[in-house]
Amino acid sequence: MPGTSMTRVAYLGPEGTFTESALSTLATLPGSPVGVADLTHARPEVTVATALAGVRAGETDGALVPLENSVEGSVPATMDGLAAGAALVITAEVFLEVSFALAVRPGTRADQVRTVASHPHGLAQCRRWLAEHLPGATEVLASSTAEAARDVAEGRHDAAVCAPLAGERYGLESLADPADNPGAVTRFVLVQQPGTLPAPTGADKTTVVAVVPDRTGALLSVLTEFAVRGISLTRIESRPTRERLGVYSFSLDCEGHVADRRVGEALTALHRLCAEVRFLGSYPRADAGARKQVPETVEDAAFAAADRWLEQIRSGG
Numbered sequence: 109m110p111g112t113s114m115t116r117v118a119y120l121g122p123e124g125t126f127t128e129s130a131l132s133t134l135a136t137l138p139g140s141p142v143g144v145a146d147l148t149h150a151r152p153e154v155t156v157a158t159a160l161a162g163v164r165a166g167e168t169d170g171a172l173v174p175l176e177n178s179v180e181g182s183v184p185a186t187m188d189g190l191a192a193g194a195a196l197v198i199t200a201e202v203f204l205e206v207s208f209a210l211a212v213r214p215g216t217r218a219d220q221v222r223t224v225a226s227h228p229h230g231l232a233q234c235r236r237w238l239a240e241h242l243p244g245a246t247e248v249l250a251s252s253t254a255e256a257a258r259d260v261a262e263g264r265h266d267a268a269v270c271a272p273l274a275g276e277r278y279g280l281e282s283l284a285d286p287a288d289n290p291g292a293v294t295r296f297v298l299v300q301q302p303g304t305l306p307a308p309t310g311a312d313k314t315t316v317v318a319v320v321p322d323r324t325g326a327l328l329s330v331l332t333e334f335a336v337r338g339i340s341l342t343r344i345e346s347r348p349t350r351e352r353l354g355v356y357s358f359s360l361d362c363e364g365h366v367a368d369r370r371v372g373e374a375l376t377a378l379h380r381l382c383a384e385v386r387f388l389g390s391y392p393r394a395d396a397g398a399r400k401q402v403p404e405t406v407e408d409a410a411f412a413a414a415d416r417w418l419e420q421i422r423s424g425g
């Protein structure tokens with residue numbers, strides 16, 4: 109429910125994650141389901157899985173989780189967590205430019221760093237830098253960048269790849285900026301129980317997961333349903349269904365809202381073509397400036413005029 113203040117929101121924690129920063133951004137967006145007042149009691153979760161489980165159990169009204177990154181691609185825990193289990197929907201998205209620090213306990217020198225901890229996406233975005241500057245150090249996976257910073261503060265690891273602010277939050281100091289790709293952007297999504305469908309804004313995105321049949325041309329048929337209706341896809345990727353090799357589910361984002369005729373019709377076509385289609389939400393797009401022009405021929409008015417014409421023919425008029 110856009111504009112309605114949500115009381116209980118969770119995020120991938122602990123304090124100091126990129127997700128927490130993204131949550132602060134989300135709270136300031138007009139019409140956001142999360143209000144600034146909700147930040148004071150936002151609940152940090154240890155993993156994406158527990159954050160989603162909390163929403164499913166009704167313990168929280170929503171959870172903000174990372175979905176994909178411009179350097180490393182999708183966050184499998186989020187993609188798979190949304191594709192399986194009780195239905196959840198995305199009700200908002202946020203983009204955040206991420207920058208990194210190599211955070212250590214004060215006084216630690218680079219030549220003393222034996223272990224570097226971070227979220228897999230943090231390590232992946234600094235891999236070249238780490239290979240060049242700390243070739244002997246072992247990478248350790250943490251559930252988040254801030255969790256890694258806390259581990260360093262508590263002496264479990266020597267360095268963390270985390271947000272500069274997270275390093276400060278845990279009393280660490282930065283040895284370097286280890287990012288391989290300055291300007292990397294991460295996309296976060298607010299996930300809620302179904303029943304909350306944000307109203308169309310005119311610049312929306314829709315997310316679905318479809319299990320495409322193991323048939324020649326099946327994926328082309330799916331893509332065609334979007335193309336013929338002038339709907340632009342903004343992301344598509346395949347994930348294993350875990351059934352057997354060769355059967356994939358495709359996760360995709362397209363422009364438009366399920367309330368738009370063209371999008372609704374594309375989704376019903378997918379329902380006819382695919383073994384399984386899961387609707388994962390329609391929500392205002394955070395990068396509204398990037399949207400494509402929609403041809404008049406696929407606007408709702410054109411569909412309505414065509415409906416009237418067909419009705420006339422059928423009623424013998």
Ligand SMILES: O=C(O)C(=O)Cc1ccccc1
Nearest residue numbers: 125126127227229230252253
């Ligand atoms: O671990 C974090 O801080 C997150 O929010 C996930 C993440 C990790 C690395 C890059 C972007 C987001």
